[in-house]
Amino acid sequence: MLFSWRGGPGAQSLLLSLLLLAAWKAGSGQVHYSVLEEAKHGTFVGRIAQDLGLELAELVPRLFRVASKGHGDLLEVNLQNGILFVNSRIDREELCGRSAECSIHLEVIVDRPLQVFHVEVEVKDINDNPPVFPERKKKIIIAESRPPETRFPLDGASDADIGVNSALIYRIDPNEYFALDTQNNREQMSSLSLVLRKSLDREQIQEHSLLLTANDGGKPELTGTVQLLITVLDVNDNAPEFDQYIYKVTVLENAFNGTLVIKLNATDLDDGTNGDIIYSFRKPVSPAVLHAFIINPNSGEIRTRGKLDFEEKNLYEISVEAIDKGNIPMAGHCTVLVEILDINDNIPEITITSLSLPVREDAQVGTVIALISVSDRDSGANGQVTCSLTPHVPFKLVSRTLNNYYKMVLQSPLDREEEVVHHLLLTASDGGNPVHSGTLRIHVQVVDANDNPPAFTQAQYHMSVPENVPLGTQLLMVKATDPDEGANGEVTYSFHNIDHKIAQIFQLNSYTGEISNKEALDFEEYKIYSMEIQAQDGAGLMARAKVLVKVLDINDNAPEVTMTSVTTSVPEDFPPGAIIALISVHDQDSGDNEDFLMFIFMAIIPFLWVENGD
Known part of the structure; x- marks a missing residue:
């Protein structure tokens, strides 16, 4: 495929930007910026919202926030324009020490939906630290018998900066007796020595004073100095010598207090006290070495002192000197490198x-x-961590691999009515032997959704009530339950499609489900009342049940004769018990209430007839 581009330099720059943006989107998604240390408050770092593909208008609604573990508020984001800027003083040396790489790792989190971005801001070094010698004055004792080309180790200066800003160049005052020698050995350690160029004569000069200067490689360059006070002594002409200049040893970080690290041995060709040697740490001694180790001045044994911690410091550089007991003491030197495992x-x-x-x-x-x-x-394996979750449902962990991150996601549907709070246990285990584990408990509360309609305890309710029941009597109570919470589970009752006449007779308590009569019941008018009750929860879900109220008759009606008078002719020879006339009597009651009245009435008729026959 051929592609032709005829645009000018500006268009080419635009094309390059688009290609870089596409490459970034196709990559890991991590944004990189850089900033100079000591930059002023408000210094522009990058258009973080734009580079992450976020709209400015959605930063606040989506709860845009930036987290930086252990780095406080060094960087901040303006939510109005999406610009990342310097918020407070950034000191690269305080942040990363002498590390060649120094970055602030930011986690950018937005919600709705939840997204996490990783942003790396490289902190670049500036030359803001001058070289510093351990001492302002250094005293050196040299016997006049020491031959030319004898070397005397010097403590070099340290520069908290890195790279060219910490590249040091040394020089001393011009003189005829001493010169400087700076070289890197196979261990990549910078060695600074004072070299004797010409034999000393104590009778001519008893003390030499030289200014040692260290210049760094920054622009502008910074300078540090130390005054070398060299005292020339007589007599003892052999210095103790170690069999090695550098010793390497390893010690486990859990070594007991007093564990032997190394036994040093220096030899001195002199006899008597001039050959007796005292071992010591060469001054100045760092507090870290003094805290961790101790040296036996007579045997040269270096042993552990206190507790070692690989995570705090994993390499110690110990400078040791062996000094004889001659009238004019002489010293030999070596370096012990202790690696903590x-x-x-x-x-x-x-x-x-x-x-x-x-x-x-x-x-x-x-x-x-x-x-x-x-x-x-x-x-190593001791620091490789895997995370697990119990119980496994209804949640699960999804590993994101980047920076040992996990997402806890919903694996299966929730049911608040079955479990309101899920008690989860996170367990993080390393790859060591034995394995160490850390745990964290999470309590996930489930909020109710209206997923259950009300349910009546019965599909139909039956009730028999005498017709003379007093007004306002509670006839029966319907009951519906809803397992949902709050308003979703609050049930109210109402009549559904009720007949107008029934609505006049009965009333329903919408909160308790009690049904009572507000008018008198009349068996002769309605023998059975049928109605439908509706239960509805606070979110509108409904259920219905039927209610049948059967009215029981009472003897509340007198018999009624349908005629007011009867006229009939009876022959005088009519036999006793013969029917003279049929009288119609009506009673609105039912059952025994009606049958009993008819029986009494029929018994009177023969009785009256006999009397008339007399």
């Missing part, structure tokens, strides 16, 4: 960087509940 003595740590609680019971499967990071200060 790691053991699995740190428990993995679990940190919740984002937590979305509580969770609605209708949350979709795959919803992110929490972002979790795990770490272990140990090295």
Whole structure:
């Protein structure tokens, strides 16, 4: 495929920017910036919102925030324009020490939906630290018998900067007796020595004073000095000598107090006290060495002192000198490099960087509940951490691999009515032997959703009531339950499609479900009342049940004769018991109430007839 581009330099620059942007989007998604240390407050670092593909208008609604573990508020983001700027003083040396690489790692988090971006801001060094010697004045004792080309080790200056800003060049005052020699040995250690160029004569000059100057490679360059006070002595003409200039040893970080690290041995060709040697750490001695080690002045044994910690310091450089006991003491020097070996003595740590609680019971499967990071200060397999979650449902962990991050997501649907709070246990285990584990408990509360309609305890309710029941009597109570919470579970009752006449007779308590009569019941008018009750929760879900009220008759009606008079003719020879006339009597009651009245009435008729016959 051929592509032709005829644009000018500006268009070519635009094309290059577009290609870089496409390459970034296709890559890991991590944004890189750089900033000079000591930059002023407000210094522009980068258009972070634009580079992450976020709209300015959504920064606040999506809860845009920046987290930097252990780095406080060095950098901040202006939510109005999406620019990352320097918020407070950044000191590269305080942040990273002498490390060649120094970066601030930011976690940019936005919600709705949840996204996490990783931003790396490289802090570049400036030449803001001058070289510093351990002492302002250095006293050196040299016997006049020492031959030319004898070397005397000097403590070089240290520069907290890195790179060219810490590249030091040394010089001393011009003189005829001494010269400087700076070289790097095979161990990549810079060695600074004072070299005797001409034999000394104590009778001519008893003391030499030279100014040693160190210049760094920064622009502008910075300078440090130390005054060398050289005293020339007589007599003892052999200095103790070690069989090596550099010793290398290893010690486990869990070594007991007093563990032997190394036994040094220096020899002196002199006899008597001139050959007796005292061992010591060469001054100045760093506090770290004094805290961790002790040397026996007579045997040269170096032993551990106190507790070692690989995670705090894993390499010690110890300068040792052997001084004889001659009237004019002479010294030999060596360096012991002690490497601390790691053991699995740190428990993995679990940190919740984002937590979305509580969770609605209708949350979709795959919803992110929490972002979790795990770490272990140990090295190698001892510091490799895996994280697990119990119980395994309805949540699960998804490893993000980048920087030991995990997502806790919803694996299966929730049901608040089955479990209101899920008690989860996060366990982080390292790869050491034995394995060390750290735990963290998370309590996930499930918020109710209206997923249950009310349910009546019965599909139909039956009730028999005498017709003379007093007004306002509670006839029966319907009951519907809803397992949902709050308003979703609050049930109210109402009549559904009720007949107008029935609505006049009965009333329903909408909160308790009690049904009572507000008018008198009349068996002769309605023998059975049928109605439908509706139960509805606070979110509108409904259920219905039927209620049948059967009215029981009472003897509340007198018999009624349908005629007011009867006229008939009876022959005088009519036999007793013969029917003279039929009288119609009506009673609105039913059952025994009606049958009993008819029986009494029919018994009177024959009785009256007999009397008339007399």
